[in-house]
Amino acid sequence: MLISTLYVSRSRIEPTRATAAIADLVEVSIANNLRRDITGALLFTGAHFAQILEGREDVITALMKSIGRDERHDQLTVINQAPLKERIFHDWALAYNGPSLFIARHVARVLASPPGVDKQRTARWLTDTMLELMTV
Template identity: 40%
Template sequence: MLARWSYISTSRLDSIDTEERIRDIVAVSIPRNRSLQVTGSLLFTGRRFAQYIEGTSAAIEELKASILRDSRHEDVRTIAWGEYAHRRFVTWSLAYAGPSHFVSDIVERALNDTLERGDEGIETLIQTMSEFSIHGRS
């Protein structure tokens, strides 16, 4: 059985070098996730992060502890966790489509919906993350 963890947080990144800092996060996370056999997706709106990760319980706990210590964000809110039957991001050690104002608007709506509707909104957010991992660069 796999484990999953998904959260939403508020960015503490300075707007001056945000894109470079996000590229650094992705560049470090991809090989680390691959070595832990973790897959998932990251979205960044310029204001908030949303991330979904899946793998063994031990790997998820290791990454969760690291993410919770990370000073680049605050107000980390868990929106999904626990055992899960299958991977949603089979081929992605970390799917990230890059910054976009259009994407930001869609993601902010999905994040707000998730925060307001709880479990009902979580699946919508995760589906949005999945679609961006597939179509985000096209």
């Protein structure tokens, strides 16, 4: 079964190393995602990550465990995980369009949201934002 997982996390990457670290992360992730048949998109705000991953449930579950151990970030919060009828980012092993500083406060607010926040609405907003940024 195909699933989509959307998470946000806080970056632990030193700001002076961010450009090189993210370039390396994107390059390695694209190669790994192609091999694993994963699609998706990544936002990096300088302080936070937001990422959508699409693929087989077992593959995404294993990747999320690996991401959870990655020292480049912490406070990983899954916003949405749901079955997927068709991929949204079908043409992208990992869509990334550079730092997205103008939405930084919005992503930070997602991490700070209380447990009762409407996660479906948040997930739709982040997904739509990623799609718009990737078509620029």
